[in-house]
Amino acid sequence: MSLSAVDDRNADQIAYWNGPGGHHWTDRQQLQDLVLGPVSAVLINRAAPKAGETAVDVGCGCGATTFDLAKRVGPDGHVTGIDISEPMLNRARELAPGGASIDFILADATVHPFRPASTDLLFSRFGVMFFATPAISFANMRKALRPNGRLVFACWRTPRDNPWMMLGLQQAYKHVPKLPEMKPEDPGPFAFASEERVHRILSEAGFARIEMERVDLALDIATGRGLDAALESVLTIGPTSRALEGQPPDKIAAATQSIRDMLKDHLKGDTVPLGGSIWIVTAANGG
Numbered sequence: 238m239s240l241s242a243v244d245d246r247n248a249d250q251i252a253y254w255n256g257p258g259g260h261h262w263t264d265r266q267q268l269q270d271l272v273l274g275p276v277s278a279v280l281i282n283r284a285a286p287k288a289g290e291t292a293v294d295v296g297c298g299c300g301a302t303t304f305d306l307a308k309r310v311g312p313d314g315h316v317t318g319i320d321i322s323e324p325m326l327n328r329a330r331e332l333a334p335g336g337a338s339i340d341f342i343l344a345d346a347t348v349h350p351f352r353p354a355s356t357d358l359l360f361s362r363f364g365v366m367f368f369a370t371p372a373i374s375f376a377n378m379r380k381a382l383r384p385n386g387r388l389v390f391a392c393w394r395t396p397r398d399n400p401w402m403m404l405g406l407q408q409a410y411k412h413v414p415k416l417p418e419m420k421p422e423d424p425g426p427f428a429f430a431s432e433e434r435v436h437r438i439l440s441e442a443g444f445a446r447i448e449m450e451r452v453d454l455a456l457d458i459a460t461g462r463g464l465d466a467a468l469e470s471v472l473t474i475g476p477t478s479r480a481l482e483g484q485p486p487d488k489i490a491a492a493t494q495s496i497r498d499m500l501k502d503h504l505k506g507d508t509v510p511l512g513g514s515i516w517i518v519t520a521a522n523g524g
Contacts, residue, residue, distance in 0.1 A: 240321065244347040247321070250424055251345065254322035254367075257500035261474050265322045266299040266332075269474065271460040273301075273362070276391055276515060279303050279452055280307030280362055283517050284389040289313040290357040292383055294321070295346055295390070296320055296364015300339075304359060304383040307337045317356075319344050320364070320523070347374040351381035352365045361390035366428040382522040388444060392429035394451065394514040401511035405471035406480060413484045416476065426498035435518060445523030452517055455510040467500050467509035 243251060253259075262269060270277075281302070286309035294303045297318030306316045315338045320326050326341050328413055333339055347368055359378055362512065368374040375388075382388070396403050419425055422434065429435050432449055439447050459467035472493065473479050481489050503509050 240343060242348045242350075243321075244256065244369065244373075245344040247345055247347060247367075247424075250369075251321045254320075255324065255399050256430045259322035259324040261438075261478070262298060262322075263328045265470075265474055266301075266325075266328055268460050268470065270299070272456050272470070275454045275456065276513070277302055277305060278361060279454070280360075280389065280391045280517060281309065283450075283519065284360055284387075286310050286314070286358055286360075289347045291355060291419070292316045292358040292360050293356050293378070294318045294364075295359060295361040297329060298322065298325045298364065300326075301331055302360070302362045303329065303339060304334060304337065305330070305368070307334070307339050310338070312336075312338060314338060315340075315400055319346055319349065320347055325338070336398075345430055345505045346378055348377065353379065353380050354383050356381040357383060357386050359390075363391060363393065363426070365390050365464060366392050366426060367424040369424055371428075372438045372441040375439060375444070379443050379522060379524065380408065382524075384521045384522060384524065385408070387518040388439070388518070388522075389433070390518050391515045392435070392518065393426050394516055395430045396427055398430075398453075398514035399427075401458060401473055404499055405475075405477035405496045408499050409480045409492040410476050411431060411495055412488050412492040413480055414505070416480050429516065429518075432516070436472035439518075439520050443523045446519075446521040448519050450517045450519075452515050454513045454515070456513045457508045457510045459492040459504075459507060459509040461507050463507045464497070464500055464504055464509065467504075471496055471500070499521070
C-alpha cells in the first residue's frame, strides 16, 4: 500500500514516519501509549465525543486514541484514523478491537479528499504539528466537518516547558554535537508552541471560537518499571535518540552515563515522572 496523493512539501515528514520515526514508535507502541496516557485522558475528556458521533483522528499513529474515541461514540458512531505512516497504521489495524466501528486511511491529510460535511469531530493527539503548510492542511481537513462540527487537538508547548523531552538531550549535548537548529515554525513537535501562530493558522483555515488551554502534566517515562526502563525510553525515541544516532561508541557511552545520573535524581520508587506541558486547542467550524 502507498500514499495515493501527497503534498510534496510534506515529503520529508512522510519519509521520516515511514522510516526510522515510524518504526521506532511502532516498536515502542505499548510503552509510549502508557507514557502519553495522561495526555490522552485529558484530551478525550475535553473533546467529549458522544454516542453516535463521527470522528476523524488525525495523525492517529498506532491507534490508541482512535480506539478511545470508538468506545465513546459506540456502535452507532464511527471513527476514521488517518496517518502518513504505513508501519504505524499496520500496527493500528492489528490492535483494532473486533466489531468496533473504525477504519484507517493511509493518506496525507493536506490533500486527502475528505467526504464533505460528514464529521462531527476532528481530533488529534500530537498529529498536526508536522505539516509544511498547516493553514492549507487545516482548511482541507475542515471540509470534513459538519456546519456545527468541532476541532480538538493537543500540541506541545515550548521545549523549556517539557523537560521530559529535553533533560536527556541536555545531558547528551555534553558529549555529542547539537542537532541542527530548527526554526520556530519548522514542522516538528514544538511547531505549535506559539499561541499567536496557532490562532493565525486556524483563523486562516476558516475556524472560529479558537481557544487554547494550558495543561501541565507529569509523565512517567519509566512506565513504572524503574531506572533502566526510563533510560531506555530516553535513548530509544525522541530528540536524544536522534542526537546520539551515528555517534562514536565512546561518546554514546559517556552520554548514556550522564543521562542515567540525571534520571537517578528524578527516580521515585519505580517511576521517573518528568514535567510535560501541552496546549489543548479547541475550535468550531467557522464555515
